[in-house]
Amino acid sequence: MGLDVMVTLGYMKRTIYDADHESFRGSVAAFLDREVKPNLEEHAANKALPREFWLGAGAQGFLGLEIPEAYGGSEAGDYRFNAVLTEELNKVNAALGSCVGIHADITAPYLVELGTEEQKQRWLPGVASGEILLAIGMTEPSGGSDLAALKTTAVRDGDDWVINGSKTFITNGYSADLVITAVRTSPEKGARGITLFAIPSDAPGFSRGRKLDKVGQDESDTAELFFTDVRLGDDHIIGDLDGGFIHMMQKLPQERLGCAISNTAHATQILLETLEYTKERQAFGAPIGTFQHNKFLLADLFTRIEVTQAFIDQCVIAHDSGDLTSVDAAKAKWWSSQIQNEVIDHCVQLHGGYGFMNEYRVARAWRDARVSKIWAGSNEIMKELIGRDLGL
Incomplete structure (x- = not known):
């Protein structure tokens, strides 16, 4: 039973969606009924969604709503499709909504809107297909909601940046292939000295802690991330240097x-x-x-x-x-x-x-x-x- 049932029961009439949105809703619901609901207990036990889920969602075009067709996405160009996807995911459970939301609705737009042409070609097709799973690294053990107090740093060393620090409570963190990470590049500038780096999980010096044991959202993989002398070039900077905040x-x-x-x-x-x-x-x-x-x-x-x-x-x-x-x-x-x-x-x-x-x-x-x-x-x-x- 879902929001569409609420409409038919007469509790509330919603007018923001048209026939195309409702057709898309049906496609999402059918996929979830077929591929996800029978496996929820397994997902909860593993504290993560399997890669098969991501590849399946990618094949259906659900992960590329924010990504242009030139890079493998479906580029809906209408946020209401994002909203429909979010609603259907959360009818199944909140963890499913948060994992997909972090990947497709929150992190992907950073690459689409701020990435260079080379970065888009390198990463976006895999993001849309589910082959590259995204996470975003903002929260730190000592910082909480205060993004301006980041302690993870990137220090210039020749042509490279050397990144040291850690992040915590990172949704998709244990499985992510690419983490858009906020680090401090100019400490003297305060909030205006933060830069976003796309850090691949296979970069030397990148490591993950355990899957965190949360009160709820068991199906969501949440982890600590650690960076020890991770070396990346300018081609991993997302957006403007010192423009991350x-x-x-x-x-x-x-x-x-x-x-x-x-x-x-x-x-x-x-x-x-x-x-x-x-x-x-x-x-x-x-x-x-x-x-x-x-x-x-x-x-x-x-x-x-x-x-x-x-x-x-x-x-x-x-x-x-x-x-x-x-x-x-x-x-x-x-x-x-x-x-x-x-x-x-x-x-x-x-x-x-x-x-x-x-x-x-x-x-x-x-x-x-x-x-x-x-x-x-x-x-x-x-x-x-x-x-x-x-x-x-």
């Missing part, structure tokens, strides 16, 4: 909008499944959904979801036309993650003891959702950005 700030609105789409689709799916559960689960001789408290609670939860969805849809339209502001992206990110967590927490309660069992989707969704209030900038950071925009 500005590049990251320009790309963060899309990342945060992607999070908002994910959060809302994830919560909606679990809420719809919970509604069905309350119609079937009996207590005291009646479905539990007919009890006044539960009926009122469900009315409240569906209203929260629909109001949130209406705002997120408007943000999608704004982003597609180039009008989404960083402040509105921050609003969408923090609000949707808050609603997601509140809604799914209530869904656990409505499931009773079964809601606390990992074999039930609602329990896993509850664990998976918690990180959305932390990553892509914590909710507190989002509120700080909004407050500054208010002149405070």
Whole structure:
């Protein structure tokens, strides 16, 4: 059951998608039903999506929505296709959405928009096909959301740059073939002395720590990365030398909008499944959904979801036309993650003891959702950005 079911049930009519988008949605859903859902337990046990998944998604054109056809992509040119893909992935589970989102929706645009012609030809065809898996290395053990406080450095040595440092909490980090990494190249310039490097995983001096043992999102491979005297030339710099901080700030609105789409689709799916559960689960001789408290609670939860969805849809339209502001992206990110967590927490309660069992989707969704209030900038950071925009 998904957002399309919500429409047919009459809870909300969405108007931002046309027949082409819905046809694409059907293709994504069919692929996930066929290739992913039967293997979710294996993915969770391995704490990673297998390369077969990435190659399959690439063959379907799902990984190249941001990549021009000249480099092997499908170049949708319409962010609503990204949104449809994100929604369908998160109906299955949030980890799937985060892994694909990092690769295709967040990291690939750095190469497309900032890469040289040679870099595009070298990497983008593999990115689109799933042969080159991407990750983005921003967060450091001591830095958290403070991107300006990076300690990983790149020091010029002849024609090379020598990179030393580490990153943590990197989604796709254990499997990635190429990591777009923020490093400090001019310490005296502060935030304006950061550069982005594309670091191949087979570069001498690149190493990975263990797959991190997270509270949720078991299917997502998350790792620590270490750089010990990694030598790269200028041909691995992405964008402008010392321009990395500005590049990251320009790309963060899309990342945060992607999070908002994910959060809302994830919560909606679990809420719809919970509604069905309350119609079937009996207590005291009646479905539990007919009890006044539960009926009122469900009315409240569906209203929260629909109001949130209406705002997120408007943000999608704004982003597609180039009008989404960083402040509105921050609003969408923090609000949707808050609603997601509140809604799914209530869904656990409505499931009773079964809601606390990992074999039930609602329990896993509850664990998976918690990180959305932390990553892509914590909710507190989002509120700080909004407050500054208010002149405070």
